[in-house]
Amino acid sequence: MSESLDLYQDAIKQMAAAAHGHGQLQSASGEAKLNNPLCGDRVYMQVALAGGRIAAIAHQTKGCLLCKAAASLLGARAVGLDISAIAGTTSALEALLREQAPVPPDWPELAMFLPAHAYPSRHKCTLLPFRALQAALRQAGAAQ
Amino acid sequence: MSESLDLYQDAIKQMAAAAHGHGQLQSASGEAKLNNPLCGDRVYMQVALAGGRIAAIAHQTKGCLLCKAAASLLGARAVGLDISAIAGTTSALEALLREQAPVPPDWPELAMFLPAHAYPSRHKCTLLPFRALQAALRQAGAAQ
């Protein structure tokens, strides 16, 4: 009980507070609403595509710090990427949560989620924005 | 396991085999079919009344030895009795099964059911013909 709770390191709190990408797009190519019925987390994710790549992203996120930090990270980093890059990063995050797989070099920020490995019930919260983005991209019809 | 099983004393087997009252009445004042869904025992009981007393009784009984012995005992003894006498004997049999209450002096044959005290799952089988007779009497409209 005395070890510190590194789940809530400053990186997470700052990323969540920054709320990169929070808002709404005027015209989206695709969007998705996902929720986690067990905890009430909700993500509304929109993307605009240009040439198969994300040109703009916006989200409205109700959730815990992990969920908000993940959404904010996508808000900061997703522009310019295509659906397969997002799929790869989502898998990397899953593996990192599940089995402490290495942090992908191009997404060093994912390291902030490593302590969540110890809390399986929080994995879904963390992944929810990534899943929502994938769903929005699929809705936009972005071919893999 | 070596003590003998006094549940199946000769008195029971003989009473069951005698099947007193087995058959059907030409014209009954009342009748009832009762069954025990858990074991499949079935009693079809008919009575004819005269002056508020049982003038004739007949039954068709599918059941275990206890059930058959009880039906046969009623076939042998019920004629001439009224509904309240039957109610009294039924209660006496219940008490005897439940808590080894004394055998009523006017129904010494009930003693044969005393060993069933130790087997609560058999109490219903034993009582079924008595319950069927009571139901038949009620159907005959015999006032208490």
Add this chain to the structure above:
Amino acid sequence: MSEASRLRAEFPLLAANPGLHYLDSAATAQIHRTALDAVAHHETHRRANVLRGSHRLAEAADQAFDSARRSVARFLNARSADEVIFTSGATAALNLVAQAFGATLQPGDRVLISLAEHHSNFVPWQMLRDRAGIALDILPVGVNGELDLAALPQLVTDRTRLIAVTQCSNVTGAWTDVAAIVAAARAVDARVLLDGAQAVQHGPQDVQALGVDFYAFSGHKAFAPNGIGVLWGRAGVLASMPPFLGGGGMIDEVTAEKSSWAEPPRRFEAGTPPIAQAVGLAAALDWMMALDWATIHAREARLCQQMIDGLQRIPGLRLLGPEASVRRAPIVSFDIAGLHPHDVCQVLDHHGLALRGGHHCAQPLLAALGVDTCSRASLALYNDEADVAACLDAVAAAVATLT
């Protein structure tokens, strides 16, 4: 040793976790050792199927099961053990009523529930509405989540056949004014179902004094095994209902063409019932019946007040639930501005506290209270001052950690 620590020592999980402050009894109360021992003893000495016994084990299992039914009847002060139906839990009990009593309703009949219901006493009625063409009315709640009894007169009509409400909210702890509900129902000859899930861990109940027609609860919230629950129903009402599930044990006779049904309670207990769990439940209820509830209630109320007073001092924290004047169970839910309950409860866990954060299966109530989720501390007879103090410290720590 304090009374609470003496009690605490009787709970295997709490005894095995001396550092744990368990404040999640509204979700699941810890099992009392007498219940756990009863399950092991039954499985080791009397395990057999029931109701068709023709060997001594089966006979012993039958007797243990019947005796468990009588214990439940005593716990509820039911008129007869034949009014006690064993189910797999409160949710199954509530669905049983929605389906079997529901089958006796006509299109246009009305059922009244409240906005404060747990999903288990909400969704079955929506499903019945959609299936059977009945109308579902919903009693609103006030700003603190208490049932708005002033709305009863408009909502209880000649077509109202059933009022189904919780005895105690799993979010706010508010006890329902059951007498008012029963009076309103009786005026139109409607039946009353009480969801007692949150009540049973706070002592024996008296269904006759409550005056209701159905009462549902779960074993796991009564210091007993899970996988077992009870529906109590008034004999006459049960007798008028068709079966819920079909299967072994609930029939009178089955033929290829059609089947007929056993009398209650067996009519509503299809299949092999949860036998060892019923025996465990009886052990827990028998143990509860021997306790001094006046003392326990006084302690629960005192601790609840300490919790409320302490939480109120935390900046940004909003308490959900009734005014001080309303009788409440020791359940305290709260929302801290800007913090998500899952994060709060995670930090609390880090400090050795078990609290639950989320929607608590009461989304309509939370929506009425203006929140999506909240954190909840729920107290039971094994909690003491140290649990409350630890909780208050840890909530303060959580605010510091998370902001």
Add this chain to the structure above:
Amino acid sequence: MSEASRLRAEFPLLAANPGLHYLDSAATAQIHRTALDAVAHHETHRRANVLRGSHRLAEAADQAFDSARRSVARFLNARSADEVIFTSGATAALNLVAQAFGATLQPGDRVLISLAEHHSNFVPWQMLRDRAGIALDILPVGVNGELDLAALPQLVTDRTRLIAVTQCSNVTGAWTDVAAIVAAARAVDARVLLDGAQAVQHGPQDVQALGVDFYAFSGHKAFAPNGIGVLWGRAGVLASMPPFLGGGGMIDEVTAEKSSWAEPPRRFEAGTPPIAQAVGLAAALDWMMALDWATIHAREARLCQQMIDGLQRIPGLRLLGPEASVRRAPIVSFDIAGLHPHDVCQVLDHHGLALRGGHHCAQPLLAALGVDTCSRASLALYNDEADVAACLDAVAAAVATLT
């Protein structure tokens, strides 16, 4: 020590009752110590409600529950653990299909069952027929109670949507020719439900190889706790079904107006599930998966044959069940002319044998076999030659005592 006595020693009840010849495993198999220990361990170290965990106990309970689901999936060789639904027993699982799959049927659609079904796979379909206006067809049985597969072509029609049959009769022990049923169903695009209640105590199953769509069983017949059962369903079929019961845990979102549902399996698990029982079930199934089933099957078959051969020599005794050529589970039912099974089993009990007499919740089958009731000896992996010999002696003694 023989293999059977080594196994026997692992069952708490059998170890506590050295003189007992337990031949009633078809009603309830004895619980294996690993399952009983797993329940006690769970309740002592991880007891919490699941699926909404925000403290470490709840997290541990969640993981134990998820892991139990994966054990069941392995035991059944299911494609995914998400195809495994925990219920309170086989009867609840069968009713779940009758109601939730039943709700997808149209008036005029047909369901085919057999005359050999246990009431739990008979009555729910009669109830569905009477409620939903579907037609119920019944596959007849031959003189020995085996399914009359020759009647399949006439009974399987374009309107047949489901064939629901037992994998193994609880009266005759006959195994169903599942491949023939599946082929007939596939020809008209009907689904197949297999009632595996009697199969699971004879080893792990392979639902993919069986080729069925639903598979139901109970924990208490699989050396596990009672109060728990499983419905396995093909993912696509489950996804097309509306919920069965309403309550906590099965929703996506609840509003006062309407609710939406979670994905399977949670959609079909309303309320707090039987958590400790699931953990106990997983322990029993894990233990079973490590056994040498070829050896056990050979012993079961040998003992079954000894029982049949011995009983056949008793004058007036009629064996029910299939010809020697048909594959059967070690279940032997018999009728002795002029003797009632309850009396027979009572005398057997006096000699230390636990057998069951009655209609075995299979009245339509018994009627087809021309009896109201019968006595049944059922063998499991802990039985040995001594049990069979004692049974044969005691049946002879019963005939002497009762005539």
